[in-house]
Amino acid sequence: MINRRQLLGAGAAGATLVSSKAWGQTMNMGLPEAAEMDSALTQAPTRPTSGPDYNPVVTLNGWTLPHRMNNGVKEFHLVAEPVERELADGMVARLWGYNGQSTGPTIEAVEGDRVRIYVTNRLPEHTTVHWHGLILPSGMDGVGGLSHPGIPPGKTFIYEFDLTKSGTFMYHPHGDEMVQMAMGMMGMFVVHPKDPDFMRVDRDFLIMLNAFDIDPGSYIPKIMTMTDFNLWTWNSRIFPDIDPLVVNHGDKVRVRVGNLTMTNHPIHMHGYDFKVTCTDGGWVPESAQWPEVSIDIPVGAMRAYEFVAEHLGDWAIHCHKSHHTMNAMGHDVPTLIGTNSSNMTRQVRRVQPEFMPMGTAGMADMGEMSMPLPDNTVPMMAGWGPHGPLEMGGMFSVVKVREGIDADDYEDPGWYENPPGTEAYEWTGELPDFAQNLSPETQITPKPISKG
Numbered sequence: 001m002i003n004r005r006q007l008l009g010a011g012a013a014g015a016t017l018v019s020s021k022a023w024g025q026t027m028n029m030g031l032p033e034a035a036e037m038d039s040a041l042t043q044a045p046t047r048p049t050s051g052p053d054y055n056p057v058v059t060l061n062g063w064t065l066p067h068r069m070n071n072g073v074k075e076f077h078l079v080a081e082p083v084e085r086e087l088a089d090g091m092v093a094r095l096w097g098y099n100g101q102s103t104g105p106t107i108e109a110v111e112g113d114r115v116r117i118y119v120t121n122r123l124p125e126h127t128t129v130h131w132h133g134l135i136l137p138s139g140m141d142g143v144g145g146l147s148h149p150g151i152p153p154g155k156t157f158i159y160e161f162d163l164t165k166s167g168t169f170m171y172h173p174h175g176d177e178m179v180q181m182a183m184g185m186m187g188m189f190v191v192h193p194k195d196p197d198f199m200r201v202d203r204d205f206l207i208m209l210n211a212f213d214i215d216p217g218s219y220i221p222k223i224m225t226m227t228d229f230n231l232w233t234w235n236s237r238i239f240p241d242i243d244p245l246v247v248n249h250g251d252k253v254r255v256r257v258g259n260l261t262m263t264n265h266p267i268h269m270h271g272y273d274f275k276v277t278c279t280d281g282g283w284v285p286e287s288a289q290w291p292e293v294s295i296d297i298p299v300g301a302m303r304a305y306e307f308v309a310e311h312l313g314d315w316a317i318h319c320h321k322s323h324h325t326m327n328a329m330g331h332d333v334p335t336l337i338g339t340n341s342s343n344m345t346r347q348v349r350r351v352q353p354e355f356m357p358m359g360t361a362g363m364a365d366m367g368e369m370s371m372p373l374p375d376n377t378v379p380m381m382a383g384w385g386p387h388g389p390l391e392m393g394g395m396f397s398v399v400k401v402r403e404g405i406d407a408d409d410y411e412d413p414g415w416y417e418n419p420p421g422t423e424a425y426e427w428t429g430e431l432p433d434f435a436q437n438l439s440p441e442t443q444i445t446p447k448p449i450s451k452g
């Protein structure tokens with residue numbers, strides 16, 4: 001099932017840069033214009049129009065910040081500000097971010113470029129921007145109070161440095177950072193190699209792992225949460241509304257994953273093995289690249305991996321911590337597997353007539369349940385596939401490998417049809433017994449032995 005938003009999204013025309021008037025070409029200009037994005041959908045890659053050629057990245061459910069050239073310097077304008085971000089259809093979060101969205105836009109440039117990044121602070125408190133992994137002068141490093149004073153509300157600071165190496169880097173505040181990162185302030189910074197043939201791929205995806213703690217029915221993250229987040233997001237977006245990674249059969253593909261959450265995430269991709277080719281420290285030499293099917297992304301780190309898309313199909317890609325493929329859930333729910341809930345149900349229904357006992361035979365029924373939800377939240381296990389409920393949320397998407405996908409086409413091609421004879425099917429012969437909820441093997445509250 002493709003929803004309308006997905007059709008309008010990836011690769012579709014009409015990207016919604018809402019204030020992109022012509023960039024001035026002379027050098028007398030004042031502040032570069034700050035582009036704003038009003039969409040949470042994946043925007044088509046931004047091909048370079050001047051300077052060295054490179055293959056641009058595709059930020060899943062994100063976009064690339066436009067720049068202007070000023071006397072040989074690449075100028076960008078980041079605006080730190082409160083934003084409304086659609087974490088999923090039907091769920092808006094009031095976050096802090098950059099240029100209209102959280103996560104912030106991806107900054108793309110080329111090794112050897114000199115960049116000048118204007119940072120305007122529209123937040124109610126000071127901020128800074130730290131350029132994680134980049135080699136730069138100490139005073140440009142963005143640690144408030146150490147590198148330079150914080151940027152006061154309403155002010156604009158300028159960061160300027162040379163990009164001495166290519167790779168994948170990140171940016172985030174280093175001023176009141178616990179609050180500002182819990183509110184969604186972060187983005188990625190890709191420096192392409194000067195030689196366009198070095199580490200060249202056909203498709204280059206970018207995912208920032210982040211997390212929020214937003215109670216169902218509310219809009220603002222709880223900023224004091226340390227580890228027990230309830231929304232595990234990629235680029236501030238949750239499945240089923242994370243866009244798929246659309247790939248043409250035979251493409252060489254890179255996936256770059258940064259982690260600015262408070263815990264590690266083992267990112268697992270089905271259908272392939274792949275090689276780890278880059279960390280935020282730099283490219284891994286070919287002789288040292290190692291094979292994986294899951295790559296653990298440590299906190300405050302980036303890993304990139306590559307594969308050749310030889311296997312057609314719909315392949316899950318997700319965090320392997322199973323609580324991270326769930327949407328908002330209570331974590332203090334008792335385990336009811338094997339319990340006989342009829343007595344409890346009778347008692348609860350005296351005060352709450354609609355009460356339904358859940359989880360006595362597992363929780364798979366949550367995937368298709370349609371209980372009334374509070375406003376502004378999404379089901380814990382959401383998303384429908386071609387064969388029923390997907391029972392996934394959070395950090396989950398699908399790599400869709402198809403024949404005949406054009407180079408800049410990222411539009412959802414729908415579900416893969418497995419060729420005849422290549423799909424699991426039902427055995428119709430004789431069957432052994434299976435475990436029911438109250439089979440002796442599954443009971444955790446066996447009936448008391450009667451005395452006498």
Ligand SMILES: [Cu+2]
Pocket residue numbers: 232264265266319320321324395
């Ligand atoms: Cu995870």
